[in-house]
Amino acid sequence: MTETSVTGAAAEARVGLALRVNGAERRLRIDPRATLLDALREGLGLYGVKKGCDRGECGACTVHVDGRRINACMTFAVMQQGKEITTIEGLAGAELHPVQAAFVEHDAFQCGFCTPGQIMSAVACIREGHAASAAEIREWMSGNLCRCGAYVNIVAAVTAVARAAAAGGAAAAGAAGWATGAGADGGAPEAGAAGGAAEAAATGGAAAAGAAGGATGAGGAGGGGGHGPAARTAGS
């Protein structure tokens, strides 16, 4: 029987690549046409990265690449070699990331499917300085859809974290992991989190799914995402 890759290509058609994901180098052989989303999910087993529309419309697949949010379904995995990729599994340290904790506290999810993307997008949204008001949050996270309609509580959660970060100043923001731009999502803390609370949340029940799940995320550099100002800015 012919061996196939995550996108169905014959074994001889695969290419080898190395991706740096959540602080660790991961090697795999995949169809060169495989998206980053399929490589993360089917190649590396990172199922916290959700496949919703698979065409850049829903934000469920939002991850960070070099600190910027992108839609993983809209970029080829082979294009992301040499970059720091962070998924929801790598977001937390020893404790939940403040945005994850806020989603739990504010009950910002129902089924949890969109939550990983929502959280990843929210972290970037705050870091970009696009969370000064509810209206701004809604605009800059407009690429992340929630079919359960949990938007009110999502905005409340993001607002709470943004205000806390602003009140705490640079030191607090740095401690929370969103003070810097590109590259902020790499490094050992997130690598350590890959097997921790965030991963459990990504694969666990409702509360956990919400925590690890993700925020809405508009596409970013290379993502080709079609939603929201963040996508346009990041792709510019």
Ligand code: FES
């Ligand atoms: S799966 Fe919907 S934007 Fe990627």
Ligand code: FES
């Ligand atoms: S789609 Fe169900 S919580 Fe967003």
